[in-house]
Amino acid sequence: MHKLVGQAIGFVFGCALAVASMPLVCLAEETAPVEVVETVTEDVTAPAGHWVPLGEYKLTFFCNCRRCCGKWAGGPTASGTMPAEGRTVACGSLPLGTRILIAGQGEYIVEDRGVRGKHIDIYMDSHSACLRNGVKYAGVFRWVQD
Numbered sequence: 001m002h003k004l005v006g007q008a009i010g011f012v013f014g015c016a017l018a019v020a021s022m023p024l025v026c027l028a029e030e031t032a033p034v035e036v037v038e039t040v041t042e043d044v045t046a047p048a049g050h051w052v053p054l055g056e057y058k059l060t061f062f063c064n065c066r067r068c069c070g071k072w073a074g075g076p077t078a079s080g081t082m083p084a085e086g087r088t089v090a091c092g093s094l095p096l097g098t099r100i101l102i103a104g105q106g107e108y109i110v111e112d113r114g115v116r117g118k119h120i121d122i123y124m125d126s127h128s129a130c131l132r133n134g135v136k137y138a139g140v141f142r143w144v145q146d
């Protein structure tokens with residue numbers, strides 16, 4: 001009798017060990033391979049428009065630090081967005097939200113104020129990068145929807 005119980009316990013214990021020692025199923029193998037979605041730059045459904053030249057602008061660069069922004073350092077832009085490199089520029093002579101193209105720089109959105117006239121202040125994440133860029137002059141275009 002005792003021997004039988006002992007065997008039963010041994011069997012249960014053995015099963016538990018077997019379960020515990022089973023390798024965890026690698027979930028990574030179960031996940032589907034990541035599909036590469038091709039980015040279509042010319043979307044036929046996008047509203048048509050064209051670039052209107054605005055002439056040459058002075059370009060300067062700023063980041064969100066105290067030296068560049070003073071009491072507004074670390075805060076959102078005048079349009080309420082958090083500034084992002086490659087998207088945010090400040091300009092006092094174009095409406096907030098204006099999509100612009102700066103020759104040699106790329107496409108940006110006017111999201112902030114702080115400079116006047118034909119002057120665009122380009123947002124960058126790093127103050128040292130701003131200093132490296134210094135002051136430039138470049139042709140600027142404004143996107144106008146047809």
Ligand SMILES: [Zn+2]
Nearest residue numbers: 063065068127
């Ligand atoms: Zn700065």
